[in-house]
Amino acid sequence: MTGATENQAPDPGGKVAVVIVAAGRGARAGQTDGPKQYQRIGGRAVIARVIDIFLAHPLIGRIVVAIHAEDQELFRQAVGTDADRVTAIAGGATRQDSVRLGLQALRSYAPDKVLIHDAARPFVDMDLIDRTIAAIGEGEGALPALPVADTLKRESATGMVGETVPRSGLHAAQTPQGFPFLAIMTMHEEAYNRGKTDFTDDASIAEWMQMPVKLVPGSPDNVKLTWARDIAMAHQRLSSERAHFPDIRTGNGYDVHAFEPGNHVTLCGVAIPHDRKLSGHSDADVGLHALTDALLATCGAGDIGTHFPPSDPQWKGAASRIFVEYAARLVRERGGRIANADITLICEAPRVGPHREAMTAVLSQMLGISADRISIKATTNEKLGFVGREEGIAAIATASVVFPGEVPE
Numbered sequence: 114m115t116g117a118t119e120n121q122a123p124d125p126g127g128k129v130a131v132v133i134v135a136a137g138r139g140a141r142a143g144q145t146d147g148p149k150q151y152q153r154i155g156g157r158a159v160i161a162r163v164i165d166i167f168l169a170h171p172l173i174g175r176i177v178v179a180i181h182a183e184d185q186e187l188f189r190q191a192v193g194t195d196a197d198r199v200t201a202i203a204g205g206a207t208r209q210d211s212v213r214l215g216l217q218a219l220r221s222y223a224p225d226k227v228l229i230h231d232a233a234r235p236f237v238d239m240d241l242i243d244r245t246i247a248a249i250g251e252g253e254g255a256l257p258a259l260p261v262a263d264t265l266k267r268e269s270a271t272g273m274v275g276e277t278v279p280r281s282g283l284h285a286a287q288t289p290q291g292f293p294f295l296a297i298m299t300m301h302e303e304a305y306n307r308g309k310t311d312f313t314d315d316a317s318i319a320e321w322m323q324m325p326v327k328l329v330p331g332s333p334d335n336v337k338l339t340w341a342r343d344i345a346m347a348h349q350r351l352s353s354e355r356a357h358f359p360d361i362r363t364g365n366g367y368d369v370h371a372f373e374p375g376n377h378v379t380l381c382g383v384a385i386p387h388d389r390k391l392s393g394h395s396d397a398d399v400g401l402h403a404l405t406d407a408l409l410a411t412c413g414a415g416d417i418g419t420h421f422p423p424s425d426p427q428w429k430g431a432a433s434r435i436f437v438e439y440a441a442r443l444v445r446e447r448g449g450r451i452a453n454a455d456i457t458l459i460c461e462a463p464r465v466g467p468h469r470e471a472m473t474a475v476l477s478q479m480l481g482i483s484a485d486r487i488s489i490k491a492t493t494n495e496k497l498g499f500v501g502r503e504e505g506i507a508a509i510a511t512a513s514v515v516f517p518g519e520v521p522e
């Protein structure tokens with residue numbers, strides 16, 4: 114997760130940030146070994162799943178997670194500390210206050226739009242995030258919701274059925290709820306200053322301040338884990354989709370770039386002085402391009418050109434770490450953990466050995482794995498062929514990724 118940049122994908126609607134509220138105690142779920150957001154479902158902590166889904170979304174930049182002061186160690190264990198786009202802050206005594214503090218923490222980042230999401234909703238998906246972001250308007254919020262399907266009864270003072278509430282037009286609100294950032298932050302501050310502390314979601318604050326909120330279709334899968342039974346069902350759901358079968362996948366990648374006049378080459382993220390440079394649309398880092406393909410191959414996600422077409426002017430001169438970090442995020446979003454990466458650079462010159470340590474450090478940061486899981490090798494081509502004639506540099510990469518255990522069909 115380390116080293117991800119905001120310069121990662123087209124951003125037509127301005128900067129989008131996320132507040133994930135995770136400071137609740139989960140009293141209703143009644144878990145004895147930590148609140149529900151730290152329970153493991155399908156082999157991973159609920160909160161880690163949620164964060165990775167947002168990290169993998171191409172429009173999202175900074176993510177603030179409001180956690181309980183007592184949960185720092187649980188958070189570190191569940192999520193790790195290596196995502197430089199993810200900041201954990203101390204939440205408040207109510208959901209409303211956790212949101213307010215999360216928004217405050219985003220003030221200096223100054224996003225245009227913000228999504229506010231419950232850590233307890235681990236089945237949020239990319240389409241739902243897309244729909245919500247797209248529906249945020251100028252001075253207008255967006256609320257994913259589903260029409261209520263059950264007949265609704267109001268309880269009487271004696272615990273009997275008091276009345277039937279017409280369900281027509283009623284919707285059950287979900288998260289992520291989306292808003293123009295400054296507007297929702299100001300409304301939360303206003304609620305706080307006026308001592309209004311009983312809002313159970315952010316759309317109700319917008320409603321109170323008379324900001325229009327657009328309804329967008331929610332997702333029936335996007336349930337909030339509230340009771341112990343919800344956690345058990347979420348686990349069962351993920352486990353039944355996966356058998357307990359080790360699913361280790363290997364991908365390979367190959368790339369070549371030709372030399373052209375210049376004074377340095379960039380290899381595996383390190384600029385090396387040389388009497389020529391590599392020609393390419395991006396920074397022509399042949400090692401990172403091969404690695405991007407290898408990572409994408411582990412989850413059948415096409416190749417580098419599928420995601421970053423050379424015809425797209427925005428990638429001109431781009432640092433290739435963007436491509437690797439993007440591919441690593443895709444892998445993580447699909448539940449994968451990168452086990453190792455191995456790159457062989459094939460060139461007569463420059464010499465790679467003196468830069469191996471720096472390259473390993475850069476890759477370790479990019480992939481969020483330790484240096485001993487990274488191998489960078491170099492070989493000459495014994496003066497044979499185009500590499501031997503020093504017309505260019507080739508690279509081969511292999512990556513292994515452990516997925517949670519899908520049964521191959």
Ligand SMILES: Nc1ccn([C@@H]2O[C@H](COP(=O)(O)OP(=O)(O)OP(=O)(O)O)[C@@H](O)[C@H]2O)c(=O)n1
Pocket residue numbers: 134135136137138139140141142148150179204205206207208209211212230231232233234337338339
């Ligand atoms: N002081 C609080 C209370 C709640 N939340 C978060 O708000 C979301 C929705 O709240 P809810 O499902 O009610 O969670 P809990 O408050 O943890 O549950 P309970 O009411 O059963 O204790 C959760 O992700 C929860 O962690 C929060 O950040 N800060």
Ligand SMILES: C[C@](O)(CO)[C@H](O)COP(=O)(O)O
Pocket residue numbers: 208231285286287288313314315337
């Ligand atoms: C925000 C929310 O998820 C919308 O349905 C919900 O209100 C939060 O749960 P809580 O039990 O009200 O805290």
